[in-house]
């Protein structure tokens with residue numbers, strides 16, 4: 001099941017709906033206990049709790065309350081605890097009493113050599129960057145100290161995921177009930193995210209696209225949510241969807257080879273190529289059925305158009321022809337530049353359409369930069385143009401016109417290399433041809449692409465050819481245990 005990421009307001013609604021659990025402090029005690037459990041687990045994995053030392057940085061709100069109660073819990077387990085109160089008059093009174101009663105010490109700064117420091121500066125009530133006094137405390141920590149953020153790393157916006165400067169960089173983030181948007185949108189500064197059950201329910205329930213639910217809605221997929229198309233006993237080369245790639249040129253064959261190679265690798269069945277790099281493509285991948293002109297291409301179930309195709313009149317004509325069909329079309333790179341000049345090309349399209357811009361192409365399409373709120377920006381374009389938009393980056397966001405957005409954290413940044421986008425377009429195009437919706441195709445492609453980058457890299461820089469080379473082992477991780485159901489029902493139709 002996809003995981004929904006809530007806004008701060010939705011979290012507050014969920015907490016309020018829990019009634020007395022909020023007002024009598026039960027939620028905070030459960031939250032604090034969850035934080036203490038995670039910190040204790042961390043200490044146990046490196047030698048045990050007793051005699052270890054933990055610091056807490058405490059702000060003016062309930063986030064600081066969570067941190068103080070958690071530290072009190074740890075103090076009772078034999079951990080030496082030290083607190084810095086950033087706003088001494090406003091520190092959570094009951095939390096502070098519990099902390100002192102458990103033997104915790106309060107000072108102006110934290111001692112050196114702490115095992116763990118708990119960030120209880122701000123949570124969902126935080127606005128803007130970490131203030132200087134708090135930044136000073138975190139800057140003084142040595143690299144050996146593990147930072148555990150309560151709810152969110154302070155200085156990170158809960159809803160947009162904007163990482164202000166300065167902001168805490170956490171090793172672990174412990175949150176309550178449901179992940180917030182920032183846990184996905186700002187994943188690289190959250191570290192490992194642990195969601196503790198504190199007994200509250202999702203206020204919006206299942207997303208139904210109705211106007212009562214907030215829009216956009218952000219989801220993330222687990223590996224189990226990826227439904228990769230596999231050939232069945234009744235399949236032949238045509239039944240699984242034929243993808244057509246229009247990319248690259250005789251002078252610049254790279255994009256053609258990378259996109260076509262990715263399509264060949266991603267699914268079984270057939271890949272067609274159209275363009276002046278046909279000879280180079282076939283030399284690399286003899287299984288590709290290639291033609292120089294669109295008129296001779298043969299039938300396909302989805303088109304990928306754009307990487308390295310140029311932006312001249314011929315490109316415009318080709319684009320118009322492809323977009324006039326009722327087939328799914330993925331537009332990338334040069335095709336996006338052309339569409340930015342000619343938005344009428346996609347305006348009346350009813351067939352599935354997927355745009356895959358990076359930030360620069362996105363700015364060309366909208367006339368404005370992506371800005372700090374990437375989620376709002378991508379959802380807005382998808383809704384205004386009534387098509388699916390995949391915004392590339394470390395966190396890839398795939399937005400449908402309905403306001404449903406799927407995000408994928410690549411987990412590493414090795415894919416930030418020239419030509420990696422061509423590979424992504426080939427993967428996503430072949431999934432479109434296999435009948436996946438643009439959002440499903442984009443989400444599955446982004447996930448497998450990111451995994452391939454990690455597998456190819458193993459800690460060293462890679463080029464796009466290496467990423468393509470690791471695509472098959474990456475896909476295998478998503479298909480191996482889930483090829484068959486016990487009743488023979490295809491998974492995609494359940």
Ligand SMILES: NC(=O)C1=CN([C@@H]2O[C@H](COP(=O)(O)OP(=O)(O)OC[C@H]3O[C@@H](n4cnc5c(N)ncnc54)[C@H](O)[C@@H]3O)[C@@H](O)[C@H]2O)[C@@H](O)CC1
Pocket residue numbers: 015022027028029031032059060061062063064066121122123124125126127128129130131150151152155176
């Ligand atoms: N409401 C509840 O029942 C629960 C709340 N919980 C905790 O409570 C937090 C929310 O508490 P609050 O609403 O009190 O808000 P926070 O504690 O997140 O922050 C609000 C306080 O921080 C100050 N502040 C805002 N931005 C700042 C900045 N950049 N630097 C320094 N100070 C800043 C504000 O003036 C305000 O005093 C959650 O994130 C969670 O940790 C948990 O205990 C679970 C239950």
Ligand SMILES: Nc1ncnc2c1ncn2[C@@H]1O[C@H](COP(=O)(O)OP(=O)(O)O)[C@@H](O)[C@H]1O
Pocket residue numbers: 333358391392393394395396410412413414415416417418419420421422423424449
């Ligand atoms: N910092 C990053 N971390 C992880 N993945 C990234 C990062 N930057 C870019 N990517 C991914 O790498 C690919 C780059 O695509 P693109 O910018 O179109 O490159 P090109 O046009 O050279 O092929 C996309 O899949 C994108 O999501």
Ligand SMILES: [K+]
Pocket residue numbers: 063119120121122123149150151152153154
């Ligand atoms: K925090």
